[in-house]
Amino acid sequence: MKCGGSTLAALPGSFFDELVELQRTGVTPVIVHGGGPAISDTLGKLGIESEFVNGLRKTTEPVLDVVEMVLAGSINKQIVRRISTHGGQALGLSGVDGQLIQARPVVNSAEIGWVGDVVSVKSEIVDGVLKLGYMPVIAPVGVDPSGQRYNINADTAAGAVASHLGVSRMIVVTDVPGIMKTVDGVKKVLPSVTVQEIEDMIATGEIYGGMIPKVRAAVACIHGEVREVVIVDGSEPRVLTQVLQGETIGTRIVRMA
Structure with missing residues (x-):
């Protein structure tokens, strides 16, 4: 984490x-x-x-x-x-x-x-x-x-520690609910996104401002054995348990094979 x-x-x-x-x-x-x-x-x-x-x-x-x-x-x-x-x-x-x-x-x-x-x-x-x-x-x-x-860099270190421990998932605890996208004029949290989709969203301006370094930092954690990173808001009640139980919370960033 x-x-x-x-x-x-x-x-x-x-x-x-x-x-x-x-x-x-x-x-x-x-x-x-x-x-x-x-x-x-x-x-x-x-x-x-x-x-x-x-x-x-x-x-x-x-x-x-x-x-x-x-x-x-x-x-x-x-x-x-x-x-x-x-x-x-x-x-x-x-x-x-x-x-x-x-x-x-x-x-x-x-x-x-x-x-x-x-x-x-x-x-x-x-x-x-x-x-x-x-x-x-x-x-x-x-x-x-x-x-x-x-x-x-803390994200680089976290990804390396996770990879050397042999875990496949890492949780990034932040102060945002996940990666947001505007759908029909309403901002919604994307439940899952690939690394390539993130780069595409930055290029089109869908991810902008202070969110860019947050998502790039999360991507930096996908290293070695780590295949997915989950961005969550740490103030959300029972956030860690929800992630561990596989519930839809925050945004999963996945590395494609």
Whole structure:
């Protein structure tokens, strides 16, 4: 499950109650989270300039220190605390811990800095945490064999973790009900859409504005073993149970063979 840092902060207590309920029934979610707004806020307070290149944060060494501090520190522990206060058991990790997420520089690292692509994920660490009875909460900071840290896009990290765990479905928890399309003058949620259909809808303007990065992020999660991503609104009652039971909720993005 991928959750944006700001989305998680705004989720109702009932969402965390459901997480804990699932854990007690033996369906333990693995959470990968972001935290872009909190990073920007902290950089601003410290007087460190934020710069973006094609939608990705340019990550200099000072920015990287803040990225790790916010993602692996305050955001990660906030999520763990919320799960714990609702009666669940969670363990916070970053991709640096045990070299959980091994990374390498992105192709355009010369202009974007310490941003990484995922090389591999040590799924045995996640499996070990699950066997101990804890819900893994993972911050997307990666590391290479030399110990260099990398800022990794949360969607990229979530897709890689899901794929290395061998799961076929990933849930993206957002603040929107799914991908919308206007039908006879009324906006309706599309129950299912292919990656190609998404690109076509962006080209025709049916998907526009702030929804473009949301759907592109979801598409980025379709990686390796992951064959479908479900975009859901985390404030919807019993949203995770509905997805797991195969009910029609949100939008399923499917990869065609």
